[in-house]
Every structure is written in C-alpha cells, then in structure tokens.
Amino acid sequence: MIALFITFFAAVVILFLGLNKKESSFSNLAVVALMASSICSFCNAKGLCNFAILESWVPANMMLFGYSEHMFASLLAFVAAVIVFAFRKNDNLGTDQLGLIMFSLCGAFMMISYQHIVMLFLGIEVLSIPLYVLAGSKKDSLASNEASLKYFLMGAFSTGIFLLGTAFIYGGTGSLELEMMGIKPSFMHAMEGMPIPTLINAGLILMSVGLLFKVAAAPFHFWAPDVYVGSPNRTTVFMATIVKITAFVAFNKLLSTFGGIHNTWSGWLCVLGMITIVWGNLAGLVQNGVKRTLAFSSIAHAGYLVMFLLILDESKTWILWYYGFAYALASVLVFLIAHQSATDKNPVGFDMFNGLSKRSPWVAFALVVGVLSMAGIPISAGFDAKFYLFSFAWQSSPWLVGVGLLGSAISIGYYFKFIKHAFLVKVDGDETAVEYNDKGLMMLIAALLLLAGAMPWVLLKWVF
Amino acid sequence: MNLLSIFNQVEISHYIYLSTVLFSIGLFGVLFRRNAIILLMCIELMLNAVNLLFTAFSTYMGDADGQIFVFFIMVVAAAEAAVGLAILVLVYRNTRKTDVSFLDQLKG
Numbered sequence: 001m002i003a004l005f006i007t008f009f010a011a012v013v014i015l016f017l018g019l020n021k022k023e024s025s026f027s028n029l030a031v032v033a034l035m036a037s038s039i040c041s042f043c044n045a046k047g048l049c050n051f052a053i054l055e056s057w058v059p060a061n062m063m064l065f066g067y068s069e070h071m072f073a074s075l076l077a078f079v080a081a082v083i084v085f086a087f088r089k090n091d092n093l094g095t096d097q098l099g100l101i102m103f104s105l106c107g108a109f110m111m112i113s114y115q116h117i118v119m120l121f122l123g124i125e126v127l128s129i130p131l132y133v134l135a136g137s138k139k140d141s142l143a144s145n146e147a148s149l150k151y152f153l154m155g156a157f158s159t160g161i162f163l164l165g166t167a168f169i170y171g172g173t174g175s176l177e178l179e180m181m182g183i184k185p186s187f188m189h190a191m192e193g194m195p196i197p198t199l200i201n202a203g204l205i206l207m208s209v210g211l212l213f214k215v216a217a218a219p220f221h222f223w224a225p226d227v228y229v230g231s232p233n234r235t236t237v238f239m240a241t242i243v244k245i246t247a248f249v250a251f252n253k254l255l256s257t258f259g260g261i262h263n264t265w266s267g268w269l270c271v272l273g274m275i276t277i278v279w280g281n282l283a284g285l286v287q288n289g290v291k292r293t294l295a296f297s298s299i300a301h302a303g304y305l306v307m308f309l310l311i312l313d314e315s316k317t318w319i320l321w322y323y324g325f326a327y328a329l330a331s332v333l334v335f336l337i338a339h340q341s342a343t344d345k346n347p348v349g350f351d352m353f354n355g356l357s358k359r360s361p362w363v364a365f366a367l368v369v370g371v372l373s374m375a376g377i378p379i380s381a382g383f384d385a386k387f388y389l390f391s392f393a394w395q396s397s398p399w400l401v402g403v404g405l406l407g408s409a410i411s412i413g414y415y416f417k418f419i420k421h422a423f424l425v426k427v428d429g430d431e432t433a434v435e436y437n438d439k440g441l442m443m444l445i446a447a448l449l450l451l452a453g454a455m456p457w458v459l460l461k462w463v464f
Numbered sequence: 465m466n467l468l469s470i471f472n473q474v475e476i477s478h479y480i481y482l483s484t485v486l487f488s489i490g491l492f493g494v495l496f497r498r499n500a501i502i503l504l505m506c507i508e509l510m511l512n513a514v515n516l517l518f519t520a521f522s523t524y525m526g527d528a529d530g531q532i533f534v535f536f537i538m539v540v541a542a543a544e545a546a547v548g549l550a551i552l553v554l555v556y557r558n559t560r561k562t563d564v565s566f567l568d569q570l571k572g
Contacts, residue, residue: 118533125540132547136554145555149564152548153503157494159544160510163537164487167517167530171480176529199480 001058001065002044002051003037003073004109010034011102018095026095027088030102034081038074045070061177062116068317069113071463072249075321076112076242079328080105083241086336086441087234097137100130101238108246112253117166117176120250124162124214127246128155131239135231147230154213154223162210168203172196178257204258205265211254214247215302218276225283228295229348233339236291240298240335241328248305248320255309266310270400273310276303277407284414289348290338293414294331297374300407301327304386307393307400318464319388325459326373326381326452333370333445334418337363340436350417355427362443363436364422369446373453375415376408381452388456479520486513500555500562504548511541 010033018026043049045067055065065073084101107126114120132155136148166176173181209220216224228236280300287293308320338352346352357364373382386408390401436442452459486509493506515534522530556562 118529118536121533122536122540125544129540129543129547132551136551139554140558142558145551145558148551149500149555152544152551153494153500153507153564156504156507156544156548157491157510159540160487160490160507160514163511163514164483164517166533167483167514167521170518170530170533171476171521174525174527176533 001054001063001113003041003070003077004106005054006033006037006040007077007102007109008106010037011099011106014095014102015099018098020094022090023092023095023098024088024090026098027084030098031081031085034077034084034102034105038077038081041065041070041077042074045074060115061179062119063110063113064115065113068321071321072112072245072317072324073109075325075328076105076108076246079241079245079332080238082329082332082441082445083234083237086332086438087237087339089234097134097234100134101234104128104130104134104238105242108242111246111250114250114253115178117169117178117181120254121159121163121166123250124159124210127243128159128214131155131235131243134235134238135227137235138232141230143230144232145230147227150223151227151231154227158210158213158220161206161213165203165206165208165210168199168206170203172199172203178253181257200258201265204254207254208251208269211247211251212272215244215251215305216299217272217302217306218279218299219272221276221280221299221302224299225292225295228298229289229291233291233335236295237332237335240294241324241331244298244302244305245320245324245328248308248324249317252309252317252320266397269306269309270397273303273306273397273400274403276300276306277403278303281407281410281414284411287414288350290350290352290418291348293417294334294338297411297414298331300411301374303407304389304404307389307397307404310397310400311392312396313392316392318460319385319392321463322381322456322460323385323389326385326449329445329449330370330373330380330382333366333442333449334374336438336442337367337370337436340438341434343434350421351425353418353421354425356422358427359434360436360439362439366439366442366446367422368419369449371415371418373449375412377412379450379453381449381456384453384456476520476524479517483513483517483520486510486516498563498565500552500564503564504545504552508541508545511537 010030014026014030044051080101084098104127107123110119110123110126114123132148132152135151136144138144169181170176175181213220228240277300280296280303284293284296284300287296305323341352343352356367369380373380376382376386390404394401490506490509490513494503497503497506515537518530518534522528552562
C-alpha cells in the first residue's frame with residue numbers, strides 16, 4: 001500500500017510542478033520517489049516498519065498487501081526506477097511522460113494486490129491507458145503513431161473480452177470478491193435456466209484471453225512486435241518488463257482462486273504455452289531488427305512463464321519474483337545498450353553493435369551478460385530463474401517443460417547474433433564512435449545479474 | 465404489477481443471449497471494419513453489452529456489486545474513448561486519413 005501512495009503522490013507533484021519545466025530537472029525526483037516506494041514496501045514486507053494507517057483506508061476486500069504483494073511492489077518500483085533513470089530525456093519539455101509512467105505503475109500495484117475484480121479491472125486500465133499515450137509520445141513519427149493506435153485498439157478490444165468474462169463469472173458465482181468467488185461457485189440462487197458451470201468456465205476462458213492479450217502470449221501476440229518496435233524505447237521496456245510481470249501475478253491470483261476446476265482447462269493453457277514458446281523463438285530467429293528480435297524474445301518469455309501458472313505448489317510466487325527480477329534487469333540492460341548504440345546510419349539493425357568490443361569493451365561485456373541472462377546460460381540470473389521454473393513445473397506439465405528446453409536452445413541462435421556483431425564482425429574504421437553514458441549503471445546491472453546468478457540463494461533467502 | 469416482477473418474467477438466459485449477441489456484433493465489427501472511428505464505436509458496443517449483462521445479473525441476484533461495476537466500466541470507457549480519439553487525431557494529422565489500413569506500415 002505504501003508503494004502505491006508514494007508513487008501516486010509523487011506522480012501528482014511531479015506532473016503539476018513540472019508543467020512548463022524540463023523533464024530532466026524532475027527525473028531525479030521521480031527516481032528517488034520510486035526507490036523510496038521500493039524500499040518502503042520491502043521494509044514493510046520484512047516488518048521493519050508498519051504503515052497500518054494506510055491499510056485501514058482501503059477496505060481489505062478491495063486490495064490486500066501481504067508479504068508477496070509487497071515484494072512484487074518492491075521489485076516493480078525498483079525496475080521502474082531503473083528504467084526512469086536509464087532512459088531519462090534531456091530535451092523533453094514538460095513532465096507529462098514521467099507522470100504517466102508513474103500513474104501506470106500505480107495501476108500495476110493495484111493489479112498485484114487486488115481482492116475484488118473491480119480493482120483488477122481498474123488496475124488493468126490504469127496500467128494500460130497511460131501506456132497508450134506513452135506509445136504515441138513521439139508525435140511526428142508514423143511508427144509511433146501506428147504503435148499507439150494499434151496498442152489502443154488491441155488493448156480496448158481485449159478489455160471488452162475480459163469484461164464479458166467478468167460478467168459471466170459474476171453470474172456464475174454471484175460475487176466479485178475473490179474470497180467469495182472461490183468458495184461459493186454454483187450457490188443458492190437457483191434461478192431457472194442459469195447454466196452455472198458453463199458460465200464460470202466461459203467466464204474464466206474469456207478473462208484468460210483478456211490477460212493473455214496483455215502478456216502477449218500466442219495466438220494473442222500479433223500486436224506485440226509492431227507495438228514494441230514503434231514505441232519509444234522507454235515505453236517498450238516498460239511494456240516488456242513491468243506489464244508482463246504484473247499481468248502474470250494477477251493471472252496467477254485469478255487462477256489459484258479457481259483452483260478446484262484447474263484440471264479442466266490447464267490442458268489448453270499448456271498448449272498455448274507451447275505455441276507461444278515455439279512461435280516466439282522461431283520468429284525471433286528470422287528477424288533483422290534489434291527491437292523486433294527482443295519483442296519476439298519477450299513473447300517467448302511469456303511462454304515460459306505460462307509454466308509458472310501451471311505449477312501446483314502453493315508457495316510458488318518466489319519463482320515468478322526471481323524470474324521477473326532476472327528477466328526485467330536483463331531486458332533493461334539490453335534495451336539500454338541498444339538504445340544508446342542506435343545511430344542515424346544504423347537505426348534498427350544488428351549492425352549498430354559492430355565492433356562494440358573494440359569501441360568500449362565494458363559495454364560489450366555488459367551486453368554479453370544481459371543477453372546470456374535472457375538466454376539462460378549458467379552463471380547468470382536468467383539461468384537460475386529458468387532452472388527453478390522448469391524444475392518446479394516438471395511435475396505438473398512435463399511436455400511444456402520439454403518444449404521450453406527446446407525453445408531455449410533455439411533462442412540461443414538469435415541471442416548469439418548480439419554477441420556475434422559485438423565481437424566477431426570486423427569494422428572498416430570509419431564508423432563514428434558512439435559515446436555511451438551511464439556505463440556505471442550498465443556495469444551495476446550486469447554485476448547484479450552475475451551475482452544473483454552465481455549465488456541465487458543469498459538473494460532468495462534475503463527476499464523470501 | 466411492480467417493476468421487479470416484470471423483470472422476473474423474462475428469464476435470465478434471455479439476457480445472456482441478448483448481451484452475447486450484442487457483444488458478438490461489436491466483436492465482428494472490430495475484426496472486419498476498416499474505419500477507426502467505427503472500430504471505437506464497436507468497442508463501445510462490446511462494453512455496453514457487458515454493462516447490460518452486469519445489470520441483469522445484479523437485478524436477478526439482488527446484489528449491488530454488479531451495478532457499481534457498471535459505473536466503473538462507464539467511467540473507464542469514457543477515459544478510453546478520450547485517449548482513443550486523441551490518438552486518432554494524432555494519426556489523422558500525420559496521414560490525413562482515419563483508415564486502419566494505415567496500420568500496415570510496420571509490416572505486422
């Protein structure tokens with residue numbers, strides 16, 4: 001709860017104080033506020049401090065922050081702080097984009113802590129509507145316009161489907177509260193002609209479709225590559241990391257509420273996961289653009305995370321937390337290097353990395369760590385994340401794990417392209433050298449990924 | 465004859481069918497029309513079909529939650545329409561058309 005309050009009030013303050021000022025003079029304040037929400041929710045989870053007064057303002061049947069919710073809020077706020085710091089802009093007039101990012105994060109906090117479907121719905125919308133605007137924030141670029149319109153149409157469409165599912169669930173269970181929904185499916189209201197199990201199943205399927213749209217899982221992923229490519233880099237990273245993790249947390253909560261009828265439809269989720277993994281990785285192989293490749297990689301990661309939904313273990317949220325940590329940091333790192341490497345000569349293609357190991361070896365090293373972590377090579381956090389995920393999912397969905405292993409093997413093909421261009425491709429020498437800012441931040445993220453990969457138990461003992 | 469009994473003469477399943485049909489009209493509109501403004505209208509139709517269903521369930525179950533939800537849906541739909549129209553204006557300024565065939569630029 002504390003994260004939500006700090007982020008929201010900081011967003012309002014930044015939005016109004018910075019109306020006619022440069023964005024760069026407020027981005028530090030935004031980073032401080034986001035770090036503060038991250039640290040406060042971490043301390044709150046650990047019991048080091050208590051903000052019970054805030055909790056009492058919001059009814060517990062609407063939003064409830066338990067231990068894992070606080071931890072996810074802490075992770076998301078931390079990732080958002082890194083994104084805002086790494087992609088800060090110097091030429092923007094007005095702080096509207098900073099404000100929108102932080103409002104969007106408020107929606108994410110609502111989505112991870114919801115206890116009532118109204119809050120889930122509001123969370124999805126509060127998360128998405130600022131992103132529609134942010135996707136189009138490069139006003140003169142046709143690609144950005146297209147990304148914005150496409151994201152908006154697909155988002156609104158999936159919201160409609162999600163809401164129809166909600167209505168069916170409401171009809172089937174007679175309640176919108178998670179607790180009530182779980183315990184009294186098909187209860188007293190013996191109305192004539194009310195096909196209750198059908199309503200609940202149809203509702204669950206429609207709600208899942210709505211959420212799968214948000215995480216860009218196949219076959220509802222078709223919007224993702226275009227939107228990721230067209231949006232400004234900062235928005236793309238936000239969509240690829242925070243939206244995805246949040247949607248999976250919310251999805252997991254929804255599914256575990258309906259644990260009893262889990263078996264009837266875990267089959268098709270499994271199939272969707274397989275399609276997503278295979279499609280995302282195979283399509284990633286044939287892409288030429290860096291951002292397009294990363295978009296398909298994020299689709300493939302959504303496929304791996306479908307496994308997480310199927311794990312039967314009750315206390316499984318730490319797997320998602322660790323996977324989200326590894327995946328989000330690696331994504332931010334790779335996107336940041338790609339963002340700074342892009343020149344007018346090589347705006348999108350892999351050629352932007354040519355000769356990176358000569359030009360600035362440390363950046364090349366950070367790029368390798370980020371890419372290997374996304375691919376899941378040992379001694380990087382991505383490996384441990386995949387290891388935990390696959391080994392826990394093995395019991396409930398062995399076939400999906402098999403496909404996941406195959407997909408990870410395929411994915412090395414396109415992740416290797418980054419390394420090939422950074423280390424092996426010869427350059428003629430007349431390349432204009434790109435100045436890299438924030439080398440310290442890149443090294444810090446790379447070090448975090450390596451440390452978390454080498455000693456995951458330290459992080460996990462500390463966090464869970 | 466009071467109002468509630470009139471409602472109860474219509475079975476709940478009729479409401480389910482009606483809103484599913486309305487929703488499907490909106491859904492197919494989104495899938496097959498090319499004009500972005502008509503797409504927006506179709507999305508509104510989908511949301512309003514859901515509103516109808518929520519009100520019907522709410523009335524039949526004597527539970528106010530569903531009707532409150534309808535207010536939230538209406539508010540969010542208004543916000544979404546505002547953002548959507550703003551995006552459309554942005555697109556129109558750059559391309560001089562409101563056709564979604566423009567969406568092929570990034571070769572989806």
